[in-house]
Amino acid sequence: MKENNKTQTFTKVECADRLSAVEDAIYVLGGKWKLRIIVALVSGYHRFNEIQRSVKGISPRVLSNELKILELNGLVKRTVDSESFPVLVEYIPTDYAETLKELVSMLGNWGVNHKKRISSEIDL
Amino acid sequence: MKENNKTQTFTKVECADRLSAVEDAIYVLGGKWKLRIIVALVSGYHRFNEIQRSVKGISPRVLSNELKILELNGLVKRTVDSESFPVLVEYIPTDYAETLKELVSMLGNWGVNHKKRISSEIDL
DNA sequence: CAGAATCCGTTAGGATACTG
DNA sequence: CAGTATCCTAACGGATTCTG
Numbered sequence A, B: 001m002k003e004n005n006k007t008q009t010f011t012k013v014e015c016a017d018r019l020s021a022v023e024d025a026i027y028v029l030g031g032k033w034k035l036r037i038i039v040a041l042v043s044g045y046h047r048f049n050e051i052q053r054s055v056k057g058i059s060p061r062v063l064s065n066e067l068k069i070l071e072l073n074g075l076v077k078r079t080v081d082s083e084s085f086p087v088l089v090e091y092i093p094t095d096y097a098e099t100l101k102e103l104v105s106m107l108g109n110w111g112v113n114h115k116k117r118i119s120s121e122i123d124l
Numbered sequence C: 001c002a003g004a005a006t007c008c009g010t011t012a013g014g015a016t017a018c019t020g
Numbered sequence D: 001c002a003g004t005a006t007c008c009t010a011a012c013g014g015a016t017t018c019t020g
Helices: A012-029 A034-042 A048-054 A060-072 A101-123 B012-029 B034-042 B048-054 B060-072 B101-122
Strands: A076-081 A088-093 B076-081 B088-093
Touching (some): A101 B012
16 A cells, blocks of 8 residues: 555544644644744743743743743753852753754744735735 | 755744744644644535534534634635525535645644653653 | 524633732 | 732633524
8 A cells, every 4th residue: 555645544543543643732832822932942042031022922921831831741941040149040942842843844834825825815 | 054954044034934924824723623624624524514523522603613714714615505405515625725734744743742752751 | 404693601811010 | 030929801612592
């Protein structure tokens, strides 16, 4: 049976599993902020206020929440250096977060394309 | 300057644009139901109640809303055959919806992997 | 069958002020 | 600096009933 990425076939169970996997991914990455924060993190912003400035429009409350969730999901590591003053807290993206780069890239490509489509529709 | 998919570089403006593109994509595809509905559509479910049965747990109100939004975004076409009785309404995924297959596939892969990670963490 | 109408609870997230 | 605490609103979405 030939199977390239254009003609993947799945049994019903496999299909259901994959669907729930898609949902899992959306659950972890969805919402207004998570991917934006991840991008900020991998772009080199590690301090709380730094991230807040980088991710425009986010409030500290929301940022704090999202960072906790991202940490729970193993995408970022919170480190505290209590020797320094003021206490230095850093949010470091894990290697695991890197695995999202390709996905983010694809989403971006699709989004760019989609914007073109939509705006050209308006012209019709 | 070498540029493979591991070392893409962007100017600040390009980066901001791409980021907003990612947001656009999430906006169009995000939420609890949209990708699930798209999967149902490309899987061959075209009638309203058919789709509702396929996408487990969705209410008619929500399904109706989502379908309208998907139509606005060009991902599905609503067709009515008023000659027939009862009136036959069908929701046909556009070719454009096919462009999501790869994305959905990647999300699925990532999700599968993520579930493994998370559940193995619990064992630690 | 294909939805619309209604009602209602939950939650995401915004604004702002405050604290160690 | 790195958050927490409060308050508040809008949107999401569930349940149910109704209709052409």
